[in-house]
Amino acid sequence: MVTLQGFVGPWYRNLFRFLLLFSYIIPISLRVNLDMGKAAYGWMVMRDESIPGTVVRTSTIPEELGRLVYLLTDKTGTLTRNEMVFKRLHLGTVSYGTDTMDEIQGHVRASCPQVALVQWTESVGLTLVSRDLASVQLRTPSGQVLTYSLLQTFPFTSESKRMGVIVRDESTAEITFYMKGADVAMSSIVQYNDWLEEEVTRGVG
Structure with a gap:
């Protein structure tokens, strides 16, 4: 607007006036657009067929995924839903599996490996x-x-x-x-x- 009116008169006053007015309008609209984009991106992540069962619990997931460099996970708890399936037992040179011990097959225990071992030994x-x-x-x-x-x-x-x-x-x-x-x-x-x-x-x- 200042350029269209030309740099005549108190143009700096008009420039300051427009900056003051738009300082309240632009950030709010930009924030709304960003939040809407985050919500849409989270919805697309949950609808992605290549990662079924994904649940987006925060709208900051785009920023979090964008900053990922290394992904570290553990083998129990997070990935196994706190469940351990006792399938095979190795004692020295002997291996006991589902073909030799029917009690082991499908033996589902708690998340802690020590608890699973204790409960299985009690069953035998x-x-x-x-x-x-x-x-x-x-x-x-x-x-x-x-x-x-x-x-x-x-x-x-x-x-x-x-x-x-x-x-x-x-x-x-x-x-x-x-x-x-x-x-x-x-x-x-x-x-x-x-x-x-x-x-x-x-x-x-």
Whole structure:
């Protein structure tokens, strides 16, 4: 408008007047347009057939997706809906699966792997009686209660990808080291088996 009127007279006053008026109009309309665009984009994401089941819970999803560089997820909880399916058990050189133990097939347990193991062992006769920071008591299928003292615990770390515990059998004074972990970490520790490499490759793939 100032250009059309020409830079004559108090043109700077008119310029300041237009800037003052449009400073309230442009940002509001721009914000409304941006919010409408975000809502439309979120609706398109939820309707995308290539990612079924997606739920957009915030209108800032376009900005969040635009800033993503690395996507890090865990294997349990977030991706498994807090459910664990017990399919196979490896004990040394022996593998128990659905073809050898019908109890394992479709055994759905809680999200925590330790809870799934405890509940499965209880279903086959070995029951956890008590557990504290110093000892563990187990009941065998024959009713005998075994007491183990916890001598040392090695917590799980992302570097080692495994955890372990050293226990002492109070009835025999025998000391044993138990370890569990990711297949890629345990494959170099346990005794070689003909099915071990296949299981590791399947887990990675």
